Amino acid sequence: MDTIRGLASNNAAVIFTKSSCFMCHSVKALFYELGASPAIHELDQYANGREMEYALRRLGCNPSVPAVFIGGKYVGSSKDIISLHVDGSLKEKLIEARAIWL
Known part of the structure; x- marks a missing residue:
């Protein structure tokens, strides 16, 4: 999980x-x-x-991929990203994480 x-x-x-x-x-x-x-x-x-896939699941990523992190925090999987x-x-x-600029 540290990785x-x-x-x-x-x-x-x-x-x-x-x-x-x-x-x-x-x-x-x-x-x-x-x-981005x-x-x-x-x-x-x-x-x-x-x-690594098992570690993602232990962190709450279900399904394990895609697992998206923004600003070091887990944001979600594909359905969560589409909703956002x-x-x-x-x-x-x-923008807040400085992954894109205006």
């Missing part, structure tokens, strides 16, 4: 994904569309990816 926390706090926006996950791709595309350049950690590309985007608060969170 996850460390990676999640190293950048303003961090997304834990798997390369074969369609919703992960959609969330990444949304962030890029908003002008999140740190992407594709768990299936790490030797300890399975352990629809109500306008995703962009606000990204």
